[in-house]
Amino acid sequence: MLASWADDEVGPTLRAILQTAAHEPAIREKLRRVVEGSLMGVSQLGSDERDRLIRSGLVSSQMMGFALMRYVWQIEPVASMTDDEAVAAVAPNLQRYVNGDLSAQIQ
Known part of the structure; x- marks a missing residue:
């Protein structure tokens, strides 16, 4: 993920999609479908359908939030973290979210 967002050719397109999706319902819907499709592995985990949806939603929110902070809004110090620092912090x-115990957080 980090390499794609930092890529000189792909990165600007990803940033534009994320920015546009915040204001355009049609683009947001397309992005939603892409994100859901890319999280199919996560959605196969969990004890039931609700748990799978929660897990995939949490993974997506973490990834999209990080992308916004680092690549779109360029908020420091997240924007200048090394890739290793970012992975160590987010992973x-x-x-x-993928396979940990979420029961204490979800009632």
Whole structure:
């Protein structure tokens, strides 16, 4: 993910899509479908349909939020973190969302 967003050719397109999706319902719907499709592996996990949807939604929110902070809004210090720092900070949350215990957080 980091390489795609930082790529000189692909990155500007990804940033434009994310910015446009915030204001254009048709683009937002297309982005939603792409994100849902890319999270099919996550959506296969979980104890039931609700758990699968929660897990895939949390993964998506973490990834989109990080992309907004780092690549679209360029908010420091997130924008200038090294890739290794970013992975070290975000990966544990993603792993917990994929197969960790969420029962304490969800009532």
